[in-house]
Amino acid sequence: MTADFESASLTVRLGAIAANYRTLRQLAGPAAAAAVVKADGYGLGAKMVAPALAGAGCDTFFVAQLGEGVALRPHVPKARIFVLEGAAEEAVPLLIAHELTPVLNSLPDIAAWVAASRAQGKWRRPLDAAIHIDTGLNRLGLRSDELSTLAAEWRERLAGLNLALLMSHLACADDLGADVAMNRRQLERFRAALAMLPPAPASLAATSGVFLGSDYRFDLVRPGIGLWGGGPEQARNPMKNVAVLQARVLQTRRIDKGDSVGYAATFRAKRPTMLATVALGYADGIMRAASNRGAAGFAGARAPFAGRVSMDLLTLDITDMKKQPRMGDAVELLGDTMKLRDVAAAWGTNEYELLTGFSPRIPRRYTDAAA
Ligand SMILES: *Cc1c(COP(=O)(O)O)cnc(C)c1O
Numbered sequence: 001m002t003a004d005f006e007s008a009s010l011t012v013r014l015g016a017i018a019a020n021y022r023t024l025r026q027l028a029g030p031a032a033a034a035a036v037v038k039a040d041g042y043g044l045g046a047k048m049v050a051p052a053l054a055g056a057g058c059d060t061f062f063v064a065q066l067g068e069g070v071a072l073r074p075h076v077p078k079a080r081i082f083v084l085e086g087a088a089e090e091a092v093p094l095l096i097a098h099e100l101t102p103v104l105n106s107l108p109d110i111a112a113w114v115a116a117s118r119a120q121g122k123w124r125r126p127l128d129a130a131i132h133i134d135t136g137l138n139r140l141g142l143r144s145d146e147l148s149t150l151a152a153e154w155r156e157r158l159a160g161l162n163l164a165l166l167m168s169h170l171a172c173a174d175d176l177g178a179d180v181a182m183n184r185r186q187l188e189r190f191r192a193a194l195a196m197l198p199p200a201p202a203s204l205a206a207t208s209g210v211f212l213g214s215d216y217r218f219d220l221v222r223p224g225i226g227l228w229g230g231g232p233e234q235a236r237n238p239m240k241n242v243a244v245l246q247a248r249v250l251q252t253r254r255i256d257k258g259d260s261v262g263y264a265a266t267f268r269a270k271r272p273t274m275l276a277t278v279a280l281g282y283a284d285g286i287m288r289a290a291s292n293r294g295a296a297g298f299a300g301a302r303a304p305f306a307g308r309v310s311m312d313l314l315t316l317d318i319t320d321m322k323k324q325p326r327m328g329d330a331v332e333l334l335g336d337t338m339k340l341r342d343v344a345a346a347w348g349t350n351e352y353e354l355l356t357g358f359s360p361r362i363p364r365r366y367t368d369a370a371a
Contacts, residue, residue, distance in 0.1 A: 006248075006363060007247060007248050007250075007279035007280075008245070008246065008247035008248070008279055008280050008284065008362050008363075009245075009246055009247075009362065009363050009364075009365050010044075010243060010244070010245050010358055010362045010363070010364050010365065011243070011244040011245075011246070011364075011365045011366075011367060012044045012045065012048065012049065012242060012243055012364055012365070012366050012367070013240070013241070013242050013243075013244070013367055013368075013369050013370060013371070014048065014049065014052040014366055014367065014368050014369075015367070015368045015369050015370030015371075016229065016240040016241060016242045016369070016370045016371065017049055017052050017053060017056075017227055017228070017242055018052055018053065018055060018056035018370070019056075019240050019370050020226060020227045020228070020229065020239045020240055020242070021033065021035065021053050021056045021057070021058055021223075021227055022056055022057075023238055023239065024207070024210055024221065024223045024226050024227070025057070027210050027211070027238075028205070028210050028217050028221040031217040031218060031219055031220055031221050032060070032219065032220045032221075033058065033220070033221050033223065034058065034060035034061060034062055034082075034203075034220055034221070034222050034223075035050070035053045035058045035060070035061050035062070035223065035224070035227055036061075036062040036063075036206065036222050036223065036224030036227075037049060037050050037053075037061050037062070037063060037068075037072065037224070038062065038063045038064035038065070038068060038084070038224070039064065039068075039356045040068070040356075041228075042224060042225065042228050042352065042355045042356055043355045043356040043357065043358050044228060044242070044243060044355065044364065045364045045366075046063075046068070046071070046072055046075070047071070047072070047075045048364070048366050049227075050072055050075050050076050050079075051075050051076060053227070054076050054078075054079055058079070059078070059079050059080060060079060060080045060081075060082070060220065061076060061079055061080070061081045061082070062081075062082045062083075062084060062103075062222055062224075063081060063082070063083055063084065064083075064084050064085055065083065065084075065085050066083055066085065066091045066094055066095065066100070068083075069081050069083045069095075069098060069100040070094060070098050070100070073098045073099065073100070080101055080128075080164075081098075081099075081100050081101065082100075082101050082102070082103050082130055082165070083095065083100050083101070083102050083103060084103045084132075084140070085103075085105075085140075086102055086103060086104055086105040086106070086109045086140075087102035087104055087109050087112050087113040087116075087129070088109070088112070089112045092112055092113065092116045096116065096127070101128045101129060101130060101164060102129055102130070103129075103130040103131070103132045103165075103167065104129050104130065104131050104132065105132050105140045105141050105142065106142060106146060107142070107146050107149060107150065107157070110129075110131070110150070110157060110158070110161075111157070113127060113129050113161065114157065114158065114159070114160055114161050117160045117161050118160040125162070126160055126161055126162045127161060127162065128161075128162045128164040129161055129162070129163065129164060130163075130164055130165035130166070130167055131150075131163065131165070131166055131167070131197075132167050132168065132169070133147055133166065133167070133168045133189075133190065133193045134168065135168040135169075135185075135186040135189040135190050135193070136171055136182065136185060136186045136189065137168075137169055137170070137171045137186075139169075140169075141168065141169070147193055147196065150196075150197065151193075151196035151197060154197055154198055158198065163197075163198060163200040164200065164201065165200060165201050165202070165203055165220065166193070166194060166197060166200045166201070166202050166203070167202065167203040167204065167220075167222075168186065168189075168190045168193070168203075168204050169204075169206065170182075170183055170186055170204065170205070170206065170208070170209050170212075170216075171186065173205070173206065173208035173209045173212060173216075173232075174206075174207070174208035174231075174232055183209075183212060183216070186204075187204065187215060187216060190202070190204050201218075201219040201220060202218040202219050202220070203218055203219060203220040203221065203222055204216055204217075204218055205217055205218070205221045205222065205223075206221070206222050206223060206224060206225075207223040207224060207225045207226035207227075207230070207231050207232070208231065208232045209221065210223060210226070211231070211232045211236070225351055225352060225355075226239050227239075227242075228242045228243060228340075228351075228355060229241045229242040229243065229340050230340055230341070230351035230352070230355075237341075240370060240371060241335065241336055241339070241340065241371075243334055243335070243340070243355065244332065244334065244335035244336070245280075245332070245333040245334040245335065245358065245362070246330040246331065246332050246333065246335070247278045247279045247280040247330065247331060247333060248278070248279050248328060248329070248330055248331075249276045249277065249278055249279075249325045249326065249327055249328065249329050249330075249331060250277050250278065250279050250313070250327065251276075251277045251327060252274065252275060252276045252277070252318070252324070252325070252326060252327060253274075253275050253277075254272060254273070254274055254275075255269050255272070255273050255275060256269065256272055257269050257270065257271050257272055257273075259273075260307070261275060261306045261307035261315050262291075262306070262307025262308040262310065262315055263307070263308045263310055264308060265307075266291065266292060266307050266308055267292060267306040267307035267308075267315075267317075271319070272319075273306070273317055273319050274317070274318045274319045274324060275306060275315050275316065275317060275318065276303070276315070276316045276318045276324070276325050276331070277313055277314075277315050277316075278296065278313065278314050278315070278316060278331055278333075279312065279313065280312075280313070280314055280333060280362075281309055281310050281311045281312040281313050281314055282309050282310070282311055283311045283312060283359060283361065284312075284358065284359050284361055284362050285354075285357035285358040285359050285362070286309050286314060286333065286347075287309070287347045287348065287349060287354075287357065288308065288309050289347060289348040289349070290305060290309055290314075290346060290347040290348065291305060291307065291308040291309045292304075292305055292306070292307065292308070293305065293346050293347065293348070294309070294314075294333075294343070294346050294347055295316075295338065295346065296316050296331040296332060296333050296338065297331065297332040297333075297335065297336075297337030297338045298318075298321060298323070298324075298325045298329065298331045298332065299321075299322075299323040299325075300337060301321050301322065301323070301337075302337065302338070303316040303317055303318045303320070303321055303325075303331075304316065304317050305317075316331065334354075340354070340355075
Protein backbone atom coordinates (compact mmCIF):
# COMPACT_ATOMS: atom_id res chain seq x y z
CA MET A 1 0.00 0.00 0.00
CA THR A 2 1.27 3.45 -0.82
CA ALA A 3 1.06 6.55 1.29
CA ASP A 4 -1.26 8.29 -1.14
CA PHE A 5 -3.95 5.70 -0.69
CA GLU A 6 -5.15 5.42 2.84
CA SER A 7 -8.31 3.51 3.47
CA ALA A 8 -8.72 5.21 6.85
CA SER A 9 -6.97 7.80 8.98
CA LEU A 10 -7.24 9.38 12.40
CA THR A 11 -6.36 13.06 12.25
CA VAL A 12 -5.23 14.59 15.53
CA ARG A 13 -5.43 18.38 15.86
CA LEU A 14 -2.47 19.34 17.99
CA GLY A 15 -3.60 22.97 17.98
CA ALA A 16 -6.91 21.96 19.53
CA ILE A 17 -5.07 19.95 22.20
CA ALA A 18 -2.96 23.01 23.08
CA ALA A 19 -6.10 25.18 23.20
CA ASN A 20 -7.89 22.65 25.44
CA TYR A 21 -4.90 22.57 27.76
CA ARG A 22 -4.96 26.36 28.09
CA THR A 23 -8.71 26.33 28.70
CA LEU A 24 -8.41 23.74 31.45
CA ARG A 25 -5.47 25.51 33.05
CA GLN A 26 -7.41 28.76 33.07
CA LEU A 27 -10.48 27.09 34.56
CA ALA A 28 -8.35 25.42 37.22
CA GLY A 29 -6.24 28.43 38.12
CA PRO A 30 -4.55 29.23 40.39
CA ALA A 31 -3.98 25.47 40.50
CA ALA A 32 -1.46 24.15 37.98
CA ALA A 33 -2.51 21.69 35.29
CA ALA A 34 -0.77 18.44 34.42
CA ALA A 35 -1.68 16.26 31.42
CA VAL A 36 -2.59 12.60 31.67
CA VAL A 37 -1.22 10.81 28.60
CA LYS A 38 -1.57 7.17 29.63
CA ALA A 39 -2.57 4.51 27.08
CA ASP A 40 -0.47 6.25 24.42
CA GLY A 41 -2.18 9.59 24.96
CA TYR A 42 -5.65 7.96 24.98
CA GLY A 43 -4.82 6.34 21.65
CA LEU A 44 -3.81 9.57 19.92
CA GLY A 45 -0.03 9.05 20.14
CA ALA A 46 1.76 10.18 23.31
CA LYS A 47 5.00 11.03 21.57
CA MET A 48 3.16 13.62 19.45
CA VAL A 49 0.56 14.97 21.88
CA ALA A 50 2.92 15.34 24.85
CA PRO A 51 5.36 17.69 23.07
CA ALA A 52 2.37 19.72 21.82
CA LEU A 53 1.20 20.03 25.42
CA ALA A 54 4.70 20.93 26.60
CA GLY A 55 4.67 23.65 23.94
CA ALA A 56 1.47 24.99 25.51
CA GLY A 57 3.23 25.22 28.86
CA CYS A 58 2.54 21.83 30.42
CA ASP A 59 5.48 20.64 32.52
CA THR A 60 3.89 17.68 34.33
CA PHE A 61 2.64 14.44 32.79
CA PHE A 62 1.03 11.30 34.17
CA VAL A 63 1.24 7.84 32.62
CA ALA A 64 -0.16 4.58 33.94
CA GLN A 65 2.79 2.28 33.41
CA LEU A 66 6.52 2.26 33.81
CA GLY A 67 6.97 1.32 30.14
CA GLU A 68 4.87 4.29 29.10
CA GLY A 69 7.04 6.59 31.18
CA VAL A 70 10.25 5.19 29.70
CA ALA A 71 8.85 5.64 26.18
CA LEU A 72 7.65 9.18 26.92
CA ARG A 73 10.82 10.49 28.55
CA PRO A 74 12.78 11.44 25.38
CA HIS A 75 9.80 13.37 24.00
CA VAL A 76 9.43 15.65 27.03
CA PRO A 77 12.99 15.71 28.38
CA LYS A 78 12.46 18.51 30.88
CA ALA A 79 9.04 17.58 32.22
CA ARG A 80 8.10 15.76 35.38
CA ILE A 81 6.57 12.37 34.55
CA PHE A 82 4.51 10.64 37.22
CA VAL A 83 3.94 6.89 36.88
CA LEU A 84 0.61 5.92 38.42
CA GLU A 85 1.27 2.21 38.89
CA GLY A 86 3.70 2.70 41.74
CA ALA A 87 7.21 1.57 42.53
CA ALA A 88 7.40 -2.19 42.67
CA GLU A 89 10.92 -3.18 43.72
CA GLU A 90 11.80 -4.43 40.22
CA ALA A 91 10.68 -1.09 38.74
CA VAL A 92 12.94 1.05 40.91
CA PRO A 93 16.11 0.98 38.73
CA LEU A 94 14.22 2.01 35.58
CA LEU A 95 12.27 4.72 37.40
CA ILE A 96 15.55 6.22 38.56
CA ALA A 97 17.37 5.78 35.24
CA HIS A 98 14.63 7.61 33.31
CA GLU A 99 13.95 10.21 36.00
CA LEU A 100 10.37 9.09 36.45
CA THR A 101 8.46 9.96 39.61
CA PRO A 102 6.41 7.07 40.98
CA VAL A 103 2.99 7.50 42.50
CA LEU A 104 3.33 5.28 45.57
CA ASN A 105 0.18 3.28 46.24
CA SER A 106 0.97 1.25 49.34
CA LEU A 107 3.29 1.04 52.34
CA PRO A 108 5.49 -1.54 50.55
CA ASP A 109 5.76 0.87 47.58
CA ILE A 110 6.83 3.60 49.96
CA ALA A 111 9.37 1.35 51.64
CA ALA A 112 10.91 0.28 48.31
CA TRP A 113 11.26 3.85 47.10
CA VAL A 114 12.58 5.19 50.41
CA ALA A 115 15.19 2.42 50.45
CA ALA A 116 16.24 3.40 46.92
CA SER A 117 16.41 7.04 47.89
CA ARG A 118 18.57 6.31 50.93
CA ALA A 119 20.80 3.94 48.97
CA GLN A 120 21.79 6.77 46.68
CA GLY A 121 23.95 8.18 49.43
CA LYS A 122 23.95 11.48 51.24
CA TRP A 123 25.40 13.60 48.46
CA ARG A 124 22.45 12.95 46.14
CA ARG A 125 19.16 14.81 46.25
CA PRO A 126 16.42 12.71 47.88
CA LEU A 127 14.16 10.99 45.33
CA ASP A 128 10.80 12.59 44.56
CA ALA A 129 7.55 10.71 44.96
CA ALA A 130 3.81 11.17 44.95
CA ILE A 131 1.59 9.29 47.37
CA HIS A 132 -1.86 8.19 46.29
CA ILE A 133 -4.48 8.00 49.03
CA ASP A 134 -7.56 5.97 48.24
CA THR A 135 -10.58 8.00 49.38
CA GLY A 136 -13.26 5.65 48.14
CA LEU A 137 -12.59 4.44 44.60
CA ASN A 138 -11.09 1.29 46.11
CA ARG A 139 -8.76 0.69 43.25
CA LEU A 140 -5.27 2.07 43.80
CA GLY A 141 -3.70 3.99 46.64
CA LEU A 142 -3.20 3.71 50.38
CA ARG A 143 -6.11 2.04 52.17
CA SER A 144 -7.41 3.78 55.28
CA ASP A 145 -5.50 1.41 57.60
CA GLU A 146 -2.29 2.16 55.69
CA LEU A 147 -3.02 5.87 55.91
CA SER A 148 -3.40 5.59 59.70
CA THR A 149 -0.07 3.79 59.95
CA LEU A 150 1.63 6.35 57.75
CA ALA A 151 0.06 9.23 59.68
CA ALA A 152 1.46 7.83 62.94
CA GLU A 153 4.91 7.02 61.57
CA TRP A 154 5.56 9.37 58.67
CA ARG A 155 8.69 10.85 60.22
CA GLU A 156 10.42 7.49 59.98
CA ARG A 157 8.65 6.07 56.94
CA LEU A 158 9.15 9.10 54.70
CA ALA A 159 12.60 10.11 55.88
CA GLY A 160 14.95 10.46 52.92
CA LEU A 161 12.15 11.11 50.43
CA ASN A 162 10.96 14.32 48.80
CA LEU A 163 7.16 14.33 48.90
CA ALA A 164 6.25 16.02 45.60
CA LEU A 165 2.51 15.35 45.62
CA LEU A 166 -0.32 13.92 47.69
CA MET A 167 -3.13 12.80 45.45
CA SER A 168 -6.44 10.99 45.27
CA HIS A 169 -8.95 10.22 42.50
CA LEU A 170 -12.72 10.71 42.36
CA ALA A 171 -15.16 7.91 41.59
CA CYS A 172 -18.22 9.89 40.50
CA ALA A 173 -17.04 13.21 39.09
CA ASP A 174 -18.06 12.61 35.49
CA ASP A 175 -21.16 10.55 35.77
CA LEU A 176 -24.33 12.57 36.03
CA GLY A 177 -26.32 9.55 37.05
CA ALA A 178 -23.78 8.67 39.71
CA ASP A 179 -23.72 9.32 43.42
CA VAL A 180 -22.83 13.03 43.56
CA ALA A 181 -22.68 13.00 47.37
CA MET A 182 -19.72 10.67 46.86
CA ASN A 183 -17.65 13.60 45.54
CA ARG A 184 -18.14 15.51 48.81
CA ARG A 185 -17.32 12.44 50.89
CA GLN A 186 -14.10 11.89 48.97
CA LEU A 187 -13.21 15.58 49.27
CA GLU A 188 -13.66 15.44 53.06
CA ARG A 189 -11.59 12.26 53.31
CA PHE A 190 -8.86 13.77 51.19
CA ARG A 191 -8.74 16.89 53.35
CA ALA A 192 -8.57 14.75 56.46
CA ALA A 193 -5.71 12.75 54.98
CA LEU A 194 -3.78 15.89 54.08
CA ALA A 195 -4.13 17.12 57.65
CA MET A 196 -2.57 13.87 58.92
CA LEU A 197 0.52 14.00 56.70
CA PRO A 198 3.42 16.39 56.17
CA PRO A 199 2.62 19.40 53.98
CA ALA A 200 2.94 18.76 50.23
CA PRO A 201 1.25 19.92 47.03
CA ALA A 202 -2.12 18.19 46.62
CA SER A 203 -4.16 16.93 43.66
CA LEU A 204 -7.67 15.48 43.49
CA ALA A 205 -9.33 16.50 40.22
CA ALA A 206 -9.17 14.87 36.79
CA THR A 207 -11.05 16.57 33.92
CA SER A 208 -14.51 16.41 35.46
CA GLY A 209 -13.21 17.38 38.88
CA VAL A 210 -12.07 20.70 37.41
CA PHE A 211 -15.74 21.49 36.78
CA LEU A 212 -16.87 20.61 40.33
CA GLY A 213 -15.67 23.91 41.73
CA SER A 214 -12.64 25.44 43.36
CA ASP A 215 -12.80 23.14 46.42
CA TYR A 216 -11.70 20.28 44.23
CA ARG A 217 -8.76 21.89 42.48
CA PHE A 218 -6.07 22.06 45.21
CA ASP A 219 -2.56 22.68 43.77
CA LEU A 220 -2.64 20.55 40.63
CA VAL A 221 -5.37 19.17 38.37
CA ARG A 222 -4.87 16.07 36.23
CA PRO A 223 -7.00 16.24 33.09
CA GLY A 224 -6.86 13.57 30.43
CA ILE A 225 -10.07 13.26 28.42
CA GLY A 226 -10.75 17.01 28.35
CA LEU A 227 -7.52 17.56 26.46
CA TRP A 228 -8.89 15.38 23.67
CA GLY A 229 -12.23 17.15 23.52
CA GLY A 230 -14.19 15.04 25.98
CA GLY A 231 -15.39 16.01 29.36
CA PRO A 232 -18.37 16.46 31.56
CA GLU A 233 -21.89 17.25 30.37
CA GLN A 234 -21.72 18.19 26.71
CA ALA A 235 -23.78 21.35 27.27
CA ARG A 236 -21.06 22.99 29.33
CA ASN A 237 -18.10 21.32 27.70
CA PRO A 238 -15.92 24.13 26.35
CA MET A 239 -13.37 21.77 24.78
CA LYS A 240 -12.46 21.81 21.12
CA ASN A 241 -12.81 18.71 19.03
CA VAL A 242 -9.43 17.00 18.56
CA ALA A 243 -9.85 13.67 16.76
CA VAL A 244 -11.26 13.14 13.29
CA LEU A 245 -11.67 9.57 12.05
CA GLN A 246 -12.32 9.19 8.36
CA ALA A 247 -12.52 6.22 6.03
CA ARG A 248 -13.05 5.61 2.37
CA VAL A 249 -16.10 4.28 0.67
CA LEU A 250 -14.91 1.16 -1.15
CA GLN A 251 -18.14 0.44 -3.01
CA THR A 252 -21.72 1.62 -3.27
CA ARG A 253 -24.66 -0.49 -4.36
CA ARG A 254 -28.40 -0.46 -4.64
CA ILE A 255 -30.38 -3.24 -3.04
CA ASP A 256 -34.04 -4.13 -3.34
CA LYS A 257 -36.74 -4.10 -0.71
CA GLY A 258 -36.37 -7.31 1.33
CA ASP A 259 -32.64 -7.75 0.70
CA SER A 260 -30.40 -8.10 3.73
CA VAL A 261 -27.03 -6.62 4.62
CA GLY A 262 -24.06 -8.16 6.38
CA TYR A 263 -23.39 -11.17 8.59
CA ALA A 264 -26.46 -12.79 10.11
CA ALA A 265 -28.62 -10.60 7.86
CA THR A 266 -29.55 -8.32 10.75
CA PHE A 267 -30.52 -5.44 8.44
CA ARG A 268 -33.35 -5.98 5.98
CA ALA A 269 -34.25 -3.27 3.50
CA LYS A 270 -37.78 -1.93 3.90
CA ARG A 271 -37.46 -0.06 0.59
CA PRO A 272 -35.02 0.13 -2.30
CA THR A 273 -31.86 1.15 -0.48
CA MET A 274 -28.50 2.70 -1.38
CA LEU A 275 -25.55 1.29 0.54
CA ALA A 276 -21.97 2.44 0.96
CA THR A 277 -19.33 -0.02 2.18
CA VAL A 278 -16.67 1.68 4.30
CA ALA A 279 -13.13 0.51 5.02
CA LEU A 280 -13.31 0.27 8.82
CA GLY A 281 -14.39 -2.53 11.11
CA TYR A 282 -14.07 -3.93 14.58
CA ALA A 283 -10.39 -4.74 14.00
CA ASP A 284 -9.93 -0.98 13.83
CA GLY A 285 -11.87 -0.33 17.02
CA ILE A 286 -15.31 0.30 15.55
CA MET A 287 -17.19 -1.60 18.20
CA ARG A 288 -19.33 -4.45 17.04
CA ALA A 289 -21.92 -3.21 19.52
CA ALA A 290 -22.34 -0.27 17.11
CA SER A 291 -23.93 -2.61 14.54
CA ASN A 292 -27.22 -1.07 13.34
CA ARG A 293 -26.68 1.77 15.87
CA GLY A 294 -23.76 3.91 14.73
CA ALA A 295 -23.68 6.46 11.95
CA ALA A 296 -21.20 8.26 9.71
CA GLY A 297 -21.14 11.81 8.44
CA PHE A 298 -20.74 13.10 4.90
CA ALA A 299 -21.20 16.67 3.68
CA GLY A 300 -22.72 17.66 7.03
CA ALA A 301 -25.38 14.91 6.98
CA ARG A 302 -25.47 11.50 8.64
CA ALA A 303 -26.06 7.97 7.41
CA PRO A 304 -26.85 5.11 9.80
CA PHE A 305 -24.91 1.84 9.94
CA ALA A 306 -26.81 -0.91 8.15
CA GLY A 307 -26.21 -4.39 9.54
CA ARG A 308 -23.32 -5.74 11.52
CA VAL A 309 -19.93 -4.15 11.77
CA SER A 310 -17.50 -6.78 10.49
CA MET A 311 -13.74 -7.08 10.93
CA ASP A 312 -12.61 -4.68 8.20
CA LEU A 313 -15.83 -3.21 6.87
CA LEU A 314 -19.02 -1.53 7.83
CA THR A 315 -22.00 -0.60 5.71
CA LEU A 316 -24.01 2.62 5.64
CA ASP A 317 -27.56 3.24 4.51
CA ILE A 318 -27.08 6.39 2.44
CA THR A 319 -30.53 6.37 0.84
CA ASP A 320 -31.73 9.54 2.56
CA MET A 321 -28.61 11.62 1.96
CA LYS A 322 -29.08 14.53 -0.43
CA LYS A 323 -25.44 14.31 -1.42
CA GLN A 324 -24.44 10.66 -1.36
CA PRO A 325 -20.83 9.59 -0.97
CA ARG A 326 -19.34 7.69 -3.90
CA MET A 327 -16.54 5.21 -4.20
CA GLY A 328 -13.30 6.82 -3.00
CA ASP A 329 -15.02 9.52 -0.93
CA ALA A 330 -14.09 9.81 2.73
CA VAL A 331 -16.84 9.59 5.32
CA GLU A 332 -16.45 10.75 8.92
CA LEU A 333 -16.89 8.30 11.78
CA LEU A 334 -15.78 10.79 14.42
CA GLY A 335 -15.16 14.52 14.09
CA ASP A 336 -17.08 17.72 13.62
CA THR A 337 -20.33 16.17 12.40
CA MET A 338 -20.00 13.02 14.48
CA LYS A 339 -19.29 14.32 17.98
CA LEU A 340 -17.22 12.29 20.44
CA ARG A 341 -19.89 12.15 23.12
CA ASP A 342 -22.68 11.15 20.71
CA VAL A 343 -20.57 8.57 18.90
CA ALA A 344 -19.56 6.95 22.18
CA ALA A 345 -23.20 6.74 23.24
CA ALA A 346 -24.27 5.28 19.88
CA TRP A 347 -21.54 2.64 20.07
CA GLY A 348 -22.57 1.67 23.59
CA THR A 349 -19.40 2.92 25.27
CA ASN A 350 -17.79 6.06 26.67
CA GLU A 351 -15.35 8.58 25.24
CA TYR A 352 -12.37 6.89 26.91
CA GLU A 353 -12.95 3.41 25.57
CA LEU A 354 -13.78 4.79 22.15
CA LEU A 355 -10.51 6.76 21.79
CA THR A 356 -8.25 4.14 23.33
CA GLY A 357 -9.83 1.42 21.20
CA PHE A 358 -8.69 2.65 17.77
CA SER A 359 -6.18 0.09 16.61
CA PRO A 360 -2.65 0.76 15.34
CA ARG A 361 -3.88 -0.24 11.87
CA ILE A 362 -5.39 3.23 11.52
CA PRO A 363 -2.60 5.68 10.64
CA ARG A 364 -2.48 8.78 12.85
CA ARG A 365 -2.08 12.07 11.02
CA TYR A 366 -1.10 15.21 12.89
CA THR A 367 -2.02 18.79 12.15
CA ASP A 368 -1.28 21.99 14.02
CA ALA A 369 -4.81 23.14 13.33
CA ALA A 370 -7.09 24.04 16.24
CA ALA A 371 -10.32 23.41 14.33
C1 LIG B 1 -6.93 8.55 33.97
C2 LIG B 1 -6.69 9.35 35.21
C3 LIG B 1 -6.83 10.74 35.19
C4 LIG B 1 -7.39 11.49 34.00
O1 LIG B 1 -8.78 11.34 33.99
P1 LIG B 1 -9.72 12.06 32.90
O2 LIG B 1 -11.08 11.71 33.33
O3 LIG B 1 -9.35 11.47 31.59
O4 LIG B 1 -9.43 13.52 32.96
C5 LIG B 1 -6.45 11.45 36.32
N1 LIG B 1 -6.00 10.80 37.42
C6 LIG B 1 -5.88 9.46 37.48
C7 LIG B 1 -5.41 8.83 38.73
C8 LIG B 1 -6.24 8.69 36.39
O5 LIG B 1 -6.16 7.36 36.46
